[in-house]
Amino acid sequence: GSELLAAERGQSDIHVEKLQELLLTKDVIERRNKILDILKSEPVFDKSSNYFNGRMERFERALAREKKLQLLRRKHNWTTDELRTASEAVGEPGPYALHESMFKITIGEQGTPEQQEKFLKPATDYKIIGCYAQTELGHGSNVRGLETTATWNPEDKTFTIHSPHLTASKWWIGSLGRTANFACVMAQLYIGGKSFGPHPFIVQVRDLKTHQPLENIHVGDIGPKFGYNTMDNGFLLFNKVKVPHFNMLGRFSRIDPQTNKYVRQGSPSLIYGTLTWVRSNIVMQAGSVLARGVTIATRYCAVRRQFQDRDAPPGEKGENPVLNYTMVQIRLLPLLAATFALHFTGKGMMHMYQENQKRMNGSGKGRESETRGAGPEETQAGSDILADLHATSCGLKSLSSSIAAEGLEVCRRACGGHGYSSFSGIGSWYADYLPTVTWEGDNFMLTQQVARYLLKSARSVLSGAKPSNETTRILSDFRSRSEIGCAFDILGSDEDLVSAFAWRASFLTFEALKHRDDNKKPWNDLLVDFYRLSKAHSQYLVVRNFYDALKHGNIGREVDATTHDVLWKLFRLWALHTLEQEGSEFFASGAASRHQISLARTNAVMKLLKEIRPHAVSLVDGWGFDDWVLDSSLGRFDGKVYEDMFHRASELNPLNGVTVDPYPENEVLFKKVEPLAKSKL
Amino acid sequence: GSELLAAERGQSDIHVEKLQELLLTKDVIERRNKILDILKSEPVFDKSSNYFNGRMERFERALAREKKLQLLRRKHNWTTDELRTASEAVGEPGPYALHESMFKITIGEQGTPEQQEKFLKPATDYKIIGCYAQTELGHGSNVRGLETTATWNPEDKTFTIHSPHLTASKWWIGSLGRTANFACVMAQLYIGGKSFGPHPFIVQVRDLKTHQPLENIHVGDIGPKFGYNTMDNGFLLFNKVKVPHFNMLGRFSRIDPQTNKYVRQGSPSLIYGTLTWVRSNIVMQAGSVLARGVTIATRYCAVRRQFQDRDAPPGEKGENPVLNYTMVQIRLLPLLAATFALHFTGKGMMHMYQENQKRMNGSGKGRESETRGAGPEETQAGSDILADLHATSCGLKSLSSSIAAEGLEVCRRACGGHGYSSFSGIGSWYADYLPTVTWEGDNFMLTQQVARYLLKSARSVLSGAKPSNETTRILSDFRSRSEIGCAFDILGSDEDLVSAFAWRASFLTFEALKHRDDNKKPWNDLLVDFYRLSKAHSQYLVVRNFYDALKHGNIGREVDATTHDVLWKLFRLWALHTLEQEGSEFFASGAASRHQISLARTNAVMKLLKEIRPHAVSLVDGWGFDDWVLDSSLGRFDGKVYEDMFHRASELNPLNGVTVDPYPENEVLFKKVEPLAKSKL
Numbered sequence A, B: 001g002s003e004l005l006a007a008e009r010g011q012s013d014i015h016v017e018k019l020q021e022l023l024l025t026k027d028v029i030e031r032r033n034k035i036l037d038i039l040k041s042e043p044v045f046d047k048s049s050n051y052f053n054g055r056m057e058r059f060e061r062a063l064a065r066e067k068k069l070q071l072l073r074r075k076h077n078w079t080t081d082e083l084r085t086a087s088e089a090v091g092e093p094g095p096y097a098l099h100e101s102m103f104k105i106t107i108g109e110q111g112t113p114e115q116q117e118k119f120l121k122p123a124t125d126y127k128i129i130g131c132y133a134q135t136e137l138g139h140g141s142n143v144r145g146l147e148t149t150a151t152w153n154p155e156d157k158t159f160t161i162h163s164p165h166l167t168a169s170k171w172w173i174g175s176l177g178r179t180a181n182f183a184c185v186m187a188q189l190y191i192g193g194k195s196f197g198p199h200p201f202i203v204q205v206r207d208l209k210t211h212q213p214l215e216n217i218h219v220g221d222i223g224p225k226f227g228y229n230t231m232d233n234g235f236l237l238f239n240k241v242k243v244p245h246f247n248m249l250g251r252f253s254r255i256d257p258q259t260n261k262y263v264r265q266g267s268p269s270l271i272y273g274t275l276t277w278v279r280s281n282i283v284m285q286a287g288s289v290l291a292r293g294v295t296i297a298t299r300y301c302a303v304r305r306q307f308q309d310r311d312a313p314p315g316e317k318g319e320n321p322v323l324n325y326t327m328v329q330i331r332l333l334p335l336l337a338a339t340f341a342l343h344f345t346g347k348g349m350m351h352m353y354q355e356n357q358k359r360m361n362g363s364g365k366g367r368e369s370e371t372r373g374a375g376p377e378e379t380q381a382g383s384d385i386l387a388d389l390h391a392t393s394c395g396l397k398s399l400s401s402s403i404a405a406e407g408l409e410v411c412r413r414a415c416g417g418h419g420y421s422s423f424s425g426i427g428s429w430y431a432d433y434l435p436t437v438t439w440e441g442d443n444f445m446l447t448q449q450v451a452r453y454l455l456k457s458a459r460s461v462l463s464g465a466k467p468s469n470e471t472t473r474i475l476s477d478f479r480s481r482s483e484i485g486c487a488f489d490i491l492g493s494d495e496d497l498v499s500a501f502a503w504r505a506s507f508l509t510f511e512a513l514k515h516r517d518d519n520k521k522p523w524n525d526l527l528v529d530f531y532r533l534s535k536a537h538s539q540y541l542v543v544r545n546f547y548d549a550l551k552h553g554n555i556g557r558e559v560d561a562t563t564h565d566v567l568w569k570l571f572r573l574w575a576l577h578t579l580e581q582e583g584s585e586f587f588a589s590g591a592a593s594r595h596q597i598s599l600a601r602t603n604a605v606m607k608l609l610k611e612i613r614p615h616a617v618s619l620v621d622g623w624g625f626d627d628w629v630l631d632s633s634l635g636r637f638d639g640k641v642y643e644d645m646f647h648r649a650s651e652l653n654p655l656n657g658v659t660v661d662p663y664p665e666n667e668v669l670f671k672k673v674e675p676l677a678k679s680k681l
């Protein structure tokens, strides 16, 4: 394998180091390398038994790793970013994850200064360990439907937290199953019999010494999952548990203990911002999540040789690397392009987010949370930029996590039989990533929010309002040409290619609007249209961001000419491949002709595959994954695929220490169980 | 949950029992019930720890179950069909699987009567336990590239079996890792330095008493996989191991020990038939494989309620079962339709296979194996029916296993967060099924064989030959109308709908032929076109088989009028949904107009969803899965989803017996580990 990969690297003059710096930045690379050295020298992070261990051992080991990370953090004075880099390198969800993220974030954002003092400080010191308990057995997406109650007791100025039904049990709560002793619980606030909707309460659930559940609290782990088994997602039932007035997070609303009145204060725009931030992060990560699978599959398919090319001249012998087959290329290379497309989109999204934060902090303005779940449009005022940001983050979260998740499985399958082995390193990565399509807004449901926003924008355009942001601008452009149509040179001009995506998205927006406003179709009847609309709009955003990064960014200065050129080809491949896949819509909207779409497929895409092929291995090298991080026989940098597979199977596999009795009539199953080194196999 | 499912069942007048008999037949249902009673009464088949166990325990338990099945088989005198029914109900791949299938089948087919006497008899009695060792670390699809050698030694009339490189190691061999003591090994036959290609040899690999590997044999388990972990897939290396002349399976070729000459004898058409039979079986099973996921998701989505319908009149309160959302329906109901489409296609395929066997046995004719891997067309004579059967089985294997595998994941996601729990029962089923898209011909590569056949058929049509089978008939029809085009009333006539599929497939066939024969495009440049062509042709076959079953079968007599009517709707849903998904091709070929395609989506499909919706639960009930077989909290017949989730998490989950020490500075991880019943959680 080594010579094959060396040859691959030899045939491309992409400057890999520069590409790595473009994608990751020099600082981050240095930070990562420094941290990797530390991790690799600690035995607890040794990965060699990961693929063999069952749930109990995996969880135990994950807890050990989390503890060690905290000790290292103290020792090396790691920043939050450094800790995150370390966690990512370890590469498994750990039992402290929700403590580090949602528990602390929620207190930080929704707690008063006194509450932060009381809870955040010990949390940071790991004197208390928390989690974020929102979802219940019966309700996830529909937060307003939560059944856990928090009833205000005017007599003693406390709240009673209670789970009235089995379905009110908190469920899926990360870090709660075995680890946490505190929870931030979302519960329906009741004052004097009146409901005020879900609010956050800090509740202790286990004893700080014995770690046993407190009285009237039923808490435990919800059991094994498709992935994420190093995490203890938990359940939690309350039997009338009292917490003091102090424990309702009070930055944005509180109960006046004197009057027993509900008081709303400040503007929770920050919460709203966090949700957007979390989604933007998912977009940001999708590129590198996918890049792991693409790296593994691309390297392996360059090493894997199967069949001779029967059209090859008789002189040429030897088998073909399967990466030479166009049917392998059409599966992998567009995904390789997607890793870059998503990366630049994530960066664009983050930039947009930060711009907005600046603006908001300046003006002090914000708006109500719009995350109450999908449903028909609400009439709400508020900054158009903020609404745009929200919709963009919803649409892109949905699209990018779907591309990444589904792409990983495509990568796994492209590896043929060996892709099915745990040692491929793709399967477990995929399984752990999968919840991303469901949490932080189910990918299907989020599309309703995008559609709602687009409909609102389209109405504003129809009403003659001046375009106030990117979305209304493209909708206006479309409207202004409704009498004359369009003519995009999609194969000749990159700018036109981007415009064709904008055109199709705008077309679908006005179509949906017609159904909703003119034909008065019920919301539910339009969900499928909304899904398509959101997808179309988000695909436009991805193509636009990729284009802008190449055109207007300073990439030209950061990488060499070849790399820049290949990046443009990846842009075209991604855009044209997507366009061809969604051909019907482009055609129906008039954004591309039948002939253009057919040329895109049979000519342009096939030609791009050929042109990109020699650079494939160097391009994945550009993502700079360390072998230790990938933990994959197939994706090894040195191409020693078979040696590594064999080593793991024969030297590390505990099942090979077992001698079975194979005969049905004998009751004995394992007649001998030896540690591996001892057994003869 | 119970009332909700009862209400669902109440709103449909489908006669579920009749539907079950249509799908499974009365005999099979009886047989299954009888066997289920036996299995449920045996503690070893208790499934309650399946989702919790790690690889070692799962494998051990699987071996115990396999042994018990054999004992039960002897006790109850089970037929092969009955044993298979029992295995299916157990629902996990077991360590005897390859012994029961490929090992015995290969000896039965390719062995001489003497070899059958010597190997098949003890195999049937489980005195020896075998496996089928073809794939190697370095070669899977390309069987001709196998590196294991079998060199004929004229001196002592033996073969030397040898693995010259690491990549020659047998790999992925089911039942070999720990269980088998014999292997049917495919090795390159060498006589006097000349290669004769891969041949099957029976080789003993472990001692029958000690079960230790024999000398010069390195054998073991290849390690954990994405699924299939109850099976011990193995590796196997030979260091010049001698086997007697007798051990080369000699029905179709042998070495004359006197002259040392290679002798071909008889016609291996049967082998060829078996491969077709194996693929036909995959087609046959795909429907019910998918039906398991669809059953679980449909029942759960009828029980799961989330959000109120905001367009609902103010009087109507309560949350909506998520199955009412069109975005859930569009994911699940076409898959529900697919279960039936695949079922009838599998039946059609099997019928075709049996007809052909009859014919072949009559005429005694056959042909060479065509399974040497993908590549350009070979010019080979032979019966057109046989070639058609072969191509059909390749194309349908590829299409149907992809639909089933990908459909299962769609079902899992449709269940939202709970779909990710192991207790959903979909994840493990999906993971175990996944290899089906890779083995028995990788789904992508098989499409080359289909295309090759279609090109050959098209050439014969162009040459003016009379249509000799279904495929050449539709190609001729298409050609004969090439000057006048077509006009299919796809929304008004079911027959026209089928014809539109035939038209599009024929169009793509002649397009591909033009590229290959007129433009002389290299084979490799056309692989993507071939893939699309194969898919189009196979989609036609599915639609055709579904149509024929409803139109010409005696379904009308077997089920009531409502059921028959709903089945027609499922046919339309499947066909129109597929047509819409592939809209570009239907349009490009002229098989449907843009307006028709758009109507199919916005009108016809949406209307069909509405009409089928009330019958959804009854339709999945029609598949008749027993709760014990499904082993799913979400798919329970009685709808007690939440109770079951809670029970499994809190009563069965061993992690809840563990008390952790959560603090980073303490090295202790598990401070107490108790059996579950003891722990307080």
Ligand SMILES: Cc1cc2nc3c(=O)[nH]c(=O)nc-3n(C[C@H](O)[C@H](O)[C@H](O)COP(=O)(O)OP(=O)(O)OC[C@H]3O[C@@H](n4cnc5c(N)ncnc54)[C@H](O)[C@@H]3O)c2cc1C
Pocket: A098, A132, A133, A134, A135, A138, A139, A140, A141, A142, A171, A172, A173, A174, A175, A228, A233, A374, A435, A438, A439, A440, A441, A442, A444, A445, A527, B304, B306, B307, B322, B325, B327, B328, B413, B414, B415, B416, B417, B418, B420
């Ligand atoms: C691994 C994992 C970790 C998690 N960690 C946490 C945690 O730490 N804390 C926490 O609070 N939660 C956590 N969750 C829960 C997670 O946030 C929810 O599962 C998620 O919000 C989805 O909600 P649900 O499961 O209720 O899906 P549901 O809403 O029940 O969705 C079921 C199906 O119905 C569809 N659907 C529902 N409503 C509509 C509608 N209005 N229109 C159209 N379709 C609809 C969905 O698309 C989906 O297909 C976690 C989940 C997982 C899988």
Ligand SMILES: Cc1cc2nc3c(=O)[nH]c(=O)nc-3n(C[C@H](O)[C@H](O)[C@H](O)COP(=O)(O)OP(=O)(O)OC[C@H]3O[C@@H](n4cnc5c(N)ncnc54)[C@H](O)[C@@H]3O)c2cc1C
Pocket: A304, A306, A307, A322, A325, A327, A328, A413, A414, A415, A416, A417, A418, A420, B098, B132, B133, B134, B135, B138, B139, B140, B141, B142, B171, B172, B173, B174, B228, B233, B374, B435, B438, B439, B440, B441, B442, B444, B445, B527
């Ligand atoms: C769970 C499991 C159980 C198995 N059990 C057995 C067993 O009992 N006995 C046994 O002998 N084998 C067994 N196998 C092996 C199985 O048959 C092979 O994995 C399968 O045939 C695929 O071959 P491969 O892995 O070599 O894929 P490869 O041929 O290496 O394919 C790799 C990639 O290259 C592509 N590709 C390869 N050639 C071409 C081409 N000419 N044109 C275009 N694309 C191409 C493929 O589409 C794929 O994407 C098992 C496999 C699995 C996963």
